Amino acid sequence: MTFVLTPPAVAAVPVAGREPGAMFPVHRIYCVGRNYVEHAKEMGFTGREPPFFFMKPADAVLPVAEGSVGTMHYPSLTKDLHHEVELVVAIGRGGRDIKAADALDHVWGYAVGLDMTRRDLQGEAKKQGRPWCIGKGFDESAPIGPIRAAADCRLGAETEIALEVNGAVRQKSTLGKLIWSVPEIIEHLSAAWELQPGDLIFSGTPEGVAAVVAGDTLAARVEGVGALQVRLVGR
Numbered sequence: 001m002t003f004v005l006t007p008p009a010v011a012a013v014p015v016a017g018r019e020p021g022a023m024f025p026v027h028r029i030y031c032v033g034r035n036y037v038e039h040a041k042e043m044g045f046t047g048r049e050p051p052f053f054f055m056k057p058a059d060a061v062l063p064v065a066e067g068s069v070g071t072m073h074y075p076s077l078t079k080d081l082h083h084e085v086e087l088v089v090a091i092g093r094g095g096r097d098i099k100a101a102d103a104l105d106h107v108w109g110y111a112v113g114l115d116m117t118r119r120d121l122q123g124e125a126k127k128q129g130r131p132w133c134i135g136k137g138f139d140e141s142a143p144i145g146p147i148r149a150a151a152d153c154r155l156g157a158e159t160e161i162a163l164e165v166n167g168a169v170r171q172k173s174t175l176g177k178l179i180w181s182v183p184e185i186i187e188h189l190s191a192a193w194e195l196q197p198g199d200l201i202f203s204g205t206p207e208g209v210a211a212v213v214a215g216d217t218l219a220a221r222v223e224g225v226g227a228l229q230v231r232l233v234g235r
């Protein structure tokens with residue numbers, strides 16, 4: 001077999017706490033919508049609805065190594081770029097129809113990520129009943145910190161997830177406030193798609209989403225998992 005073009009590089013994210021250069025190859029990026037009550041409310045929704053999903057292309061990841069500051073370019077077409085800090089679940093073992101009780105056996109590790117959103121374009125898509133791709137799936141729309149092996153993470157209901165912009169707290173919550181837990185997300189997701197090693201799942205954002213502009217520095221963290229710093233620059 002011969003490729004008629006040079007095959008694209010595999011999207012990959014650094015792994016924390018392993019030998020230098022260890023990378024996690026990315027297969028797909030799934031995202032959960034409205035998975036914290038207070039965020040659902042700020043987006044105009046109430047009540048527990050079944051989880052719903054959207055995707056970003058694998059090469060939308062913007063990996064940022066531990067201790068360094070990544071650079072994200074302010075995307076085209078928007079005047080309302082929003083941050084959404086999220087716990088990211090990295091799948092190590094695939095499967096379909098995975099039960100919640102078995103779901104954590106499929107998790108390789110966790111990271112902190114940003115589901116960056118062109119909110120004005122997403123809003124327009126919602127209004128028109130169109131896909132969210134242009135609002136959610138653009139280049140560099142998924143900044144992500146190093147992935148830490150699950151055995152090295154301590155996650156619980158009180159685990160803090162937070163985002164600061166230029167040193168001011170914008171989002172702060174705990175993982176106990178997730179509407180659908182990580183095992184429940186995996187159960188629902190694997191009923192719809194066969195999960196594969198290398199899949200990433202952005203598990204949803206707490207309240208406090210807001211706009212950022214070129215020049216802003218975003219600092220995200222999930223306690224016991226890791227941190228992520230990104231500076232937004234003009235195009």
Ligand code: MN
Nearest residue numbers: 084115204205
């Ligand atoms: Mn999100």
